[in-house]
Amino acid sequence: MTLQAFREAARTVLDPVHDDYVAGGAGEERVLAANERAFARYSLLPRVLRGAEARDIAADLPGAPGASPVVVAPTAFHRLLHPDGERATARAAAAEGAVLVTGVASTTAVADVVAAARETAAEPAVWFQLYPHPCAEVTAALVRRAEDAGCSALVVTVDSPVFGRRTRDLRNGFSDLPPGYAAENMRGLPGTPPDVLTDIPMSPAIGWEEVTEILGVTSLPVLLKGVLHPADARLAADRGAAGLIVSNHGGRQCDAVPAAVDCLPAVAGAVAGRIPVLLDGGIRRGSDIAVGLALGAVAVGVGRPVAWGLAAGGESGVRQVLATLCDEYDHTLALCGGRSNADLTGDMVVREGLPW
Numbered sequence: 158m159t160l161q162a163f164r165e166a167a168r169t170v171l172d173p174v175h176d177d178y179v180a181g182g183a184g185e186e187r188v189l190a191a192n193e194r195a196f197a198r199y200s201l202l203p204r205v206l207r208g209a210e211a212r213d214i215a216a217d218l219p220g221a222p223g224a225s226p227v228v229v230a231p232t233a234f235h236r237l238l239h240p241d242g243e244r245a246t247a248r249a250a251a252a253e254g255a256v257l258v259t260g261v262a263s264t265t266a267v268a269d270v271v272a273a274a275r276e277t278a279a280e281p282a283v284w285f286q287l288y289p290h291p292c293a294e295v296t297a298a299l300v301r302r303a304e305d306a307g308c309s310a311l312v313v314t315v316d317s318p319v320f321g322r323r324t325r326d327l328r329n330g331f332s333d334l335p336p337g338y339a340a341e342n343m344r345g346l347p348g349t350p351p352d353v354l355t356d357i358p359m360s361p362a363i364g365w366e367e368v369t370e371i372l373g374v375t376s377l378p379v380l381l382k383g384v385l386h387p388a389d390a391r392l393a394a395d396r397g398a399a400g401l402i403v404s405n406h407g408g409r410q411c412d413a414v415p416a417a418v419d420c421l422p423a424v425a426g427a428v429a430g431r432i433p434v435l436l437d438g439g440i441r442r443g444s445d446i447a448v449g450l451a452l453g454a455v456a457v458g459v460g461r462p463v464a465w466g467l468a469a470g471g472e473s474g475v476r477q478v479l480a481t482l483c484d485e486y487d488h489t490l491a492l493c494g495g496r497s498n499a500d501l502t503g504d505m506v507v508r509e510g511l512p513w
C-alpha cells in the first residue's frame with residue numbers, strides 16, 4: 158500500500174469539483190508538480206553498522222512534546238470530503254499521536270474539533286491556523302476561540318496576501334460552499350455578516366505589525382506558515398515566532414516559487430536552531446520525510462494525502478495515511494542506520510547535480 162491508493166480511492170467518491178479543489182494548484186500548476194518532483198532529486202546516503210534496532214521517531218514540537226513527525230497540515234472544508242468532516246480527521250490524528258492543524262476554514266467549530274480529538278487521546282495536540290484579519294478585533298476573537306477550545310499553538314499563514322488563482326476552481330466556477338456548509342469559526346465574529354460564512358478575507362496590507370499584535374494577545378506559541386526566504390525566517394525568529402513552516406501552500410499561491418523542500422536548507426541555516434522549522438508540500442512517502450528531516454526540518458506537514466484518506470475512508474482512512482507514512486519513515490530511518498530523527502544529518506542527503 159502506498160499513498161497513491163488513497164488518491165485513486167478519493168477520486169472515485171468525491172464530487173469532481175471538490176476533487177479538483179483539493180488536488181489543484183495555482184496557475185499552470187508548475188509549483189504543484191515541482192513540490193513532488195523535487196523529492197526525486199534527493200537521495201539518502203545511509204550510515205551503516207550503527208545499531209539502530211530501538212528507534213524513536215517522536216518529535217518535540219511547540220505545544221506538542223513527543224508528537225509524530227507527521228503533522229496534519231491545515232486544509233479547508235473537511236465536511237465536503239466526508240460527512241464526519243473535521244471530527245473524523247481529529248479523532249484519527251489524535252489516535253496516531255499527530256498534531257492536527259485545524260483552522261479558520263474548518264467546516265466544524267474549533268471547540269468541536271478539539272472535543273473530537275479528546276475522544277481518542279487524553280491530551281491531543283491541536284493547533285489553530287488563521288490568516289491575519291484586516292480587523293485586529295476579529296483576529297483577536299479567533300485567537301480567543303482557539304485558546305478557549307484548548308489549542309496548544311497558533312499557525313499564522315503568511316503566504317496569502319491575496320488568494321491564489323486556482324485554475325481548476327475558476328474553470329469549475331467553485332467559489333462558494335454548498336448550502337449547509339460554512340467556515341464555522343467565522344460565525345458571529347465582530348463585524349462579520351452571519352450570511353458570509355466563507356468570506357475569509359486576505360489582505361495585502363498585512364505586515365509584521367499584525368503578527369506582533371497576535372503575539373501580544375496570546376501566550377500560545379505562534380508559528381508562521383509559508384516562509385520561503387531566509388531573510389524572512391530571520392525576521393520571524395527575531396520577532397518572537399515559536400516556529401516556521403517552510404511551505405508554498407502546496408503550490409496553491411504563487412506559481413513561480415521553488416519547490417518547498419528546495420527552500421528548506423537556506424531557511425534552516427538562517428534560523429540556525431533558534432526556532433524549529435517544519436516543511437510541507439509534496440510529502441508522499443516515508444523517504445520524503447527522511448529527506449526533510451535530514452535537511453533541517455523537525456517535522457513535516459501533509460495536506461492532500463490526509464484529505465484523500467478522509468474522502469476514501471473517513472477516520473480510518475486518515476489513520477491509515479498517517480500510519481503508512483510513519484511506518485515507511487521508520488523503515489527508512491532503520492535503513493539509514495538512525496535511531497532517532499536527529500541521526501539524519503545533512504551529510505546524509507545528496508542532491509542530484511550537486512556535490513555533497
Ligand SMILES: Cc1cc2nc3c(=O)[nH]c(=O)nc-3n(C[C@H](O)[C@H](O)[C@H](O)COP(=O)(O)O)c2cc1C
Nearest residue numbers: 179230231232233262314406407438439459460461
Ligand atoms: C484543499 C486544501 C486546502 C487548504 N487549506 C489551507 C488553509 O485553510 N490554510 C492554510 O494555511 N493552508 C491550507 N492549505 C495548504 C496546506 O496547509 C499545505 O501547505 C499543503 O497542502 C501542503 O502540500 P501537500 O498537499 O502537497 O501536502 C490547503 C491545501 C489544500 C490542498
Ligand SMILES: CCCCC(=O)C(=O)O
Nearest residue numbers: 232233262355357406409
Ligand atoms: C479561504 C479558505 C482558504 C483555503 C486555502 O487556503 C486553500 O484552499 O488553499
